[in-house]
Amino acid sequence: MSQSLLENLIEQLQCLPGVGPKTAQRMAFHLLQRKRQAGKELSVVLNEAMDNIGQCSECRNYTELELCGICQNAKRAIDGTLCIVESASDLAAVEQSAQFSGRYFVLHGCLSPIDGVGPSEIGLFQLEQMLENGHVSEVILALNPSVEGEATSHYIADICKSHNISITRIAHGIPVGGELEMVDSSTITHALMGRKQF
């Protein structure tokens, strides 16, 4: 017997992250029973999004436009700061804090020669051109403190130094509300090294 449409739907839903056969089945029945209209709307938006969302030509964030909303905003260019993040979700997290009013640059990864990810794959040549234009006064690194993140940070720092642009890095330490005894020793090391005058 060939696969039924329902079986096909349950299988395709498993392309979503964290969705296995049981969850996919639950989703399929939920849509069929109560949310047919919403399911159809999701189908339309999903198709449009997969076709039309590309990367912003300036910051490489996901957008269906040539320039994303943040890069279009002149006020954010005046600020002169450029925050470099590894992924679009990291950008969303920084943006949600509402503490940053400059522009972003999304790497979509980190330098990792073993996996064949070099400077061009993560847009570092594009970043260098941007810095040459002279509109950026400070680069803020918001990369993860992993081995690849460190390597990428050092690479970007070298570019900044050669263009005389100041470079900073967000603080790594104990999260607010985090309990000291529950925090891993690598974070505590960062917290100790980053201590400040009280």
Added chain:
Amino acid sequence: MSQSLLENLIEQLQCLPGVGPKTAQRMAFHLLQRKRQAGKELSVVLNEAMDNIGQCSECRNYTELELCGICQNAKRAIDGTLCIVESASDLAAVEQSAQFSGRYFVLHGCLSPIDGVGPSEIGLFQLEQMLENGHVSEVILALNPSVEGEATSHYIADICKSHNISITRIAHGIPVGGELEMVDSSTITHALMGRKQF
């Protein structure tokens, strides 16, 4: 500023059960970054499924056909048993045990006069017609032991008695692998009442 396509996608993904803003965002970025093709395929299947999947004219299970695969199978009709379940996911669970070789009937709910759910909403008149045809020798109730499930079970039992069809009910008790001390007292009550000669 109007909503971007990405924001729209993240919003629409939240029609899936158990998916909030954070999960929806993660799903959207995952599809954009790694699974564009799968996302497009999901969109097509989703649209087709929402349009074409209806209920089987015999057992009311979800299918895009007039008669579902189980009802089309002549071997399963010979068995003469009819298992009554509350939902399509309950049917899938019974079917997965591979212990049942008869047919099903899906109520898509339970009698609940307060919510306006009467016998016709859960297909009990259709069930009665089916029993009148005389092909069913035994009705197996696989409903949940909730108040509504009990009321529905009694209603169906009355129909069966008036047609002289034997009616049974799946056993409620301690789940296999379940620890006695962790089981709720209502289940233990069922287990004690349903005890058998050893």
